[in-house]
Amino acid sequence: MTKSNPKPVFDGQNDFFEEVKGRKPALFLDYDGTLTPIVSRPEDAQISQEMKDLLAQLAEKYTVAVITGRDMDDVKKLVGLDNLLYAGSHGFRISGPDGLYKEHEKTSVLLPELNIIEKELMELQKKYKGVQIDRKRYAIGVHYRNAKDEEIDDILADFEEVLAKNPGYKKGTGKKIVEIKPDLDWHKGKAVLWILQELGLATDDSVIPVYIGDDDTDEDAFEALETDGIGIGIMVEHNGNPTHASYTLKDVDEVAELFKKLL
Numbered sequence: 001m002t003k004s005n006p007k008p009v010f011d012g013q014n015d016f017f018e019e020v021k022g023r024k025p026a027l028f029l030d031y032d033g034t035l036t037p038i039v040s041r042p043e044d045a046q047i048s049q050e051m052k053d054l055l056a057q058l059a060e061k062y063t064v065a066v067i068t069g070r071d072m073d074d075v076k077k078l079v080g081l082d083n084l085l086y087a088g089s090h091g092f093r094i095s096g097p098d099g100l101y102k103e104h105e106k107t108s109v110l111l112p113e114l115n116i117i118e119k120e121l122m123e124l125q126k127k128y129k130g131v132q133i134d135r136k137r138y139a140i141g142v143h144y145r146n147a148k149d150e151e152i153d154d155i156l157a158d159f160e161e162v163l164a165k166n167p168g169y170k171k172g173t174g175k176k177i178v179e180i181k182p183d184l185d186w187h188k189g190k191a192v193l194w195i196l197q198e199l200g201l202a203t204d205d206s207v208i209p210v211y212i213g214d215d216d217t218d219e220d221a222f223e224a225l226e227t228d229g230i231g232i233g234i235m236v237e238h239n240g241n242p243t244h245a246s247y248t249l250k251d252v253d254e255v256a257e258l259f260k261k262l263l
Contacts, residue, residue: 002242006235009247009258016247017261019232023208025262026063026201026231028192028221031075033214034236035066037252038175040146042070042134047078051252054259059083061263063207065195067091067188069172069179069217071136089138090172090181090217091191100198110138110182117169117180120162128155138182145176174215188217189224196230212236212255219244234258 009016029035035055036045058064065085068075072088072095079086085096094102104110118135121142125133130147133140144155159178163171172179196202196209209231211221222233222244233245236255249255 002244003246004240004242006233006238006243006245006248009234009249010254016232016234020208020210020262023206024062025210026065026196026199026207027058027262028065028067028195028209028211030213030215030218030236031066031068031070031078033175034212034252034255035079038214041132042141042143045078051256051259052079052081054256054263055079055084056081057263058259063199063201065096065192067191067211067213067221069136069139069141069174069215074136085195087188087191087195089136091186091188091194092138092182094191094195096195102194102198104138104182104184104186106182106184113166113168114138114140114180117162117166120165121159121180124155124158124162127158131155134177139172139179140181141174141177141179143177172217174217187220188213189220189222192221193224202230208232210234212249212258 032045035051036047039045066075067087069090070088072086072093075088076086083097087094092104118140121133121140125131128147128151132143142159144152163180168183169180170183172181201207209225211225212234214236225231226233226244234247235243235245236249237251238248
C-alpha cells in the first residue's frame with residue numbers, strides 16, 4: 001500500500017532509529033539524487049569525497065549495495081570502492097565481492113535489439129537541442145532537462161512512437177528522463193531481494209534492509225521491502241506523490257547525515 005505522507009527521518013521522534021535499533025542495516029542505495037545531487041548532465045554527477053569516505057566506512061560494518069539505472073560498470077567507476085555491491089540497469093546486471101555476479105539470461109537477445117532502438121532514439125538528439133541519449137547496457141535514457149520547455153511535448157511524443165515500434169519494451173520515467181527498457185518481470189526490487197537471498201540475509205532477523213532512493217524507479221524496491229515488512233524504504237526529496245517508502249530525507253546532505261548516525 002502506498003503512503004502519501006512518509007515521516008521525516010529527522011523529525012525529533014526517532015521512529016526510524018527505533019525500528020533499526022539492535023539490528024544491522026543492509027543498505028541499498030540509489031546513485032543520482034541520493035549519493036549525488038541531480039545535475040543537468042549525467043556524466044557530471046560525481047560523488048563527493050566525503051560521501052565516498054562514508055560509504056567506505058559503512059561497508060566495513062554493514063552490507064552496502066548501489067542499485068541504479070546507470071550501467072553497472074559506469075557506477076562502479078564513479079564510486080570506486082571494491083567492497084560494495086553494484087546493481088546496474090535497474091538490476092539487470094549485479095556484481096559484488098567474492099565473485100558475486102548475475103546478468104539477465106536474455107542478454108544475447110536484448111543487447112542487439114537495444115542497439116537498434118538506440119539508433120532510432122539518436123534521431124531525437126539530432127532533432128531537439130538539449131536532448132541527450134544515455135545508453136546503458138539494458139536501457140536507453142532520453143534526458144530532456146536541458147531541452148526547450150515548448151518542445152518537451154513533442155520530444156515525449158516522438159519517444160512514444162519509438163516505443164510503440166518495439167514490442168517487448170516498456171517505458172520508465174524519472175526526473176526529466178524517460179527510458180526504454182525490456183518489458184520483463186525484473187526491476188530494482190527484484191534485484192534487492194535476489195541480493196538478500198544470495199548473501200543469506202533474507203532470513204537473518206539480525207539484519208534489516210534499508211533502501212534509499214529518490215525516483216519513480218525506486219518505488220519497486222520500496223514496495224518489495226515494505227509490503228511484507230521485510231525492510232524500510234526512505235524517499236529522498238519527497239515530492240508529495242504517493243510512495244511505498246515509510247520515511248523521507250530532504251536531500252543528499254541528509255543522506256550523509258543519516259550515514260554518520262548509522263556509523
